[in-house]
Amino acid sequence: xxxxxxxxxxxxxxxxxxxxxxxxDDISTIVPLTTTTTLMYYKGAGDAINAxxxxxxxxxxxxxxxxxxxxxxxxxxxxxxPHINGIVDIVDLDNSVFYPGLSFITSCAVILETxxxx
Amino acid sequence: MENYLYFAHAVxxxxxxxxxxxxxxxxxxxxxxxxxxxxxxxxxxRNAYGLKSGVHTVKLSHTSGKTKEVIRAFMSGMNAxxxxxxxxxxxxxxxxxxxxxDAYVNPVFAGLGITVPVMxxxxxxxGKIRGVASGxxxxxxxxxGATSLGSGxxxxxxxxxxEVGDIIIxxxxxxxxxxxxxxxxxxxxxxxxxxxxxxYKNNRNENGVIFKQTISCLEVATSASGTVTDDINFxxxxxxxxxxxxxxxxxxEINAGAMVTGQIVEDNTAAITEGHYxxxxxxxxxxxxxxxxxxxxxxxxxxxxxxxx
Numbered sequence: 299x300x301x302x303x304x305x306x307x308x309x310x311x312x313x314x315x316x317x318x319x320x321x322x323d324d325i326s327t328i329v330p331l332t333t334t335t336t337l338m339y340y341k342g343a344g345d346a347i348n349a350x351x352x353x354x355x356x357x358x359x360x361x362x363x364x365x366x367x368x369x370x371x372x373x374x375x376x377x378x379x380p381h382i383n384g385i386v387d388i389v390d391l392d393n394s395v396f397y398p399g400l401s402f403i404t405s406c407a408v409i410l411e412t413x414x415x416x
Numbered sequence: 417m418e419n420y421l422y423f424a425h426a427v428x429x430x431x432x433x434x435x436x437x438x439x440x441x442x443x444x445x446x447x448x449x450x451x452x453x454x455x456x457x458x459x460x461x462r463n464a465y466g467l468k469s470g471v472h473t474v475k476l477s478h479t480s481g482k483t484k485e486v487i488r489a490f491m492s493g494m495n496a497x498x499x500x501x502x503x504x505x506x507x508x509x510x511x512x513x514x515x516x517x518d519a520y521v522n523p524v525f526a527g528l529g530i531t532v533p534v535m536x537x538x539x540x541x542x543g544k545i546r547g548v549a550s551g552x553x554x555x556x557x558x559x560x561g562a563t564s565l566g567s568g569x570x571x572x573x574x575x576x577x578x579e580v581g582d583i584i585i586x587x588x589x590x591x592x593x594x595x596x597x598x599x600x601x602x603x604x605x606x607x608x609x610x611x612x613x614x615x616y617k618n619n620r621n622e623n624g625v626i627f628k629q630t631i632s633c634l635e636v637a638t639s640a641s642g643t644v645t646d647d648i649n650f651x652x653x654x655x656x657x658x659x660x661x662x663x664x665x666x667x668x669e670i671n672a673g674a675m676v677t678g679q680i681v682e683d684n685t686a687a688i689t690e691g692h693y694x695x696x697x698x699x700x701x702x703x704x705x706x707x708x709x710x711x712x713x714x715x716x717x718x719x720x721x722x723x724x725x
Contacts, residue, residue, distance in 0.1 A: 326442070327465050329439055330429060331430065332430065342466070347466040358513050359514065360515065360517075363424075363510065365431070366510075369420060373419070373501070377417055
């Protein structure tokens, strides 16, 4: 079964980039961006590079960067099942729904055709 | 089951700079292993950041002469059983500032002297580049006054760079929506608000010595209010502080004149000074309090680095 991961920014999911339903197979990289943000890159249409940007608390001086928790949650969600219908909520800020262990996420932005800096 | 592999440095704070301090990648993107020397083995993953030609490389330091054992252990971890639930921590060395956690080395590496990994990312030969707002170091820096506004606006200038042989090609795409042309004097900067409106910095370490520059009109300029100007130039200035309606001058400029969609104007005599900043400027005073509704331009810079031994 293909796994679809769902993200909603809290904007009502009634305009472009306010939510995204992503094929788990399209995830390419998860990295920290700053101490309070983490990026998950995924394949878009054609050559497009899209990303989900998570905002979260700064735990780098205590339990470590949240990138690890987010990576774990996404990896587990990508392998979720079999008692699901194929779609797994990761962060739905419209309805305050989080994948277990990810309720520390405070913001979620869908970045279409983003780019990388190196 | 699709496993996702996690690696982390001692300190994890940043990651989008080609040398991420932590990295999570799907195991399916594994390409191969390369013994760099007796104590270092590199593991490579395709599709870095979603780039077709991009690769992540994770370098593991280990006991001398243990390359094959390290590769075997890596494969064992990468193909971990369902008990992993898909998330496999290979090496997590994050203890530098995180005082309430311990380092973790996957037991598959036991006895191999594995230390904290080094992660490198290569974007391949092409790639888009994220601009740096208010930056003054990197070439792809821009002032906030160059950020287009309004429904459907592209926002910040968009950058890309590729290399063809020794020629470095840099492109800057800029949307005029919401930007303004006052119409006071020719050479005044196009932008918005009271923020600097530069769109690029000449950094020879990145773009090489620029020997040709072009401006292409992708969408003709129209106004939402005021009197429009489509006489738009591209000029360079030593200052990174020039706002909308302030004098940008004519340094190393492309005097494009009024352009229509699909038109390109080329300049081969720019001789752009290292460290100067690029602006879009008014080619004449024909505007009158113009707020642009449309207008998109593509700047292309051709450069080359000096030969070295």
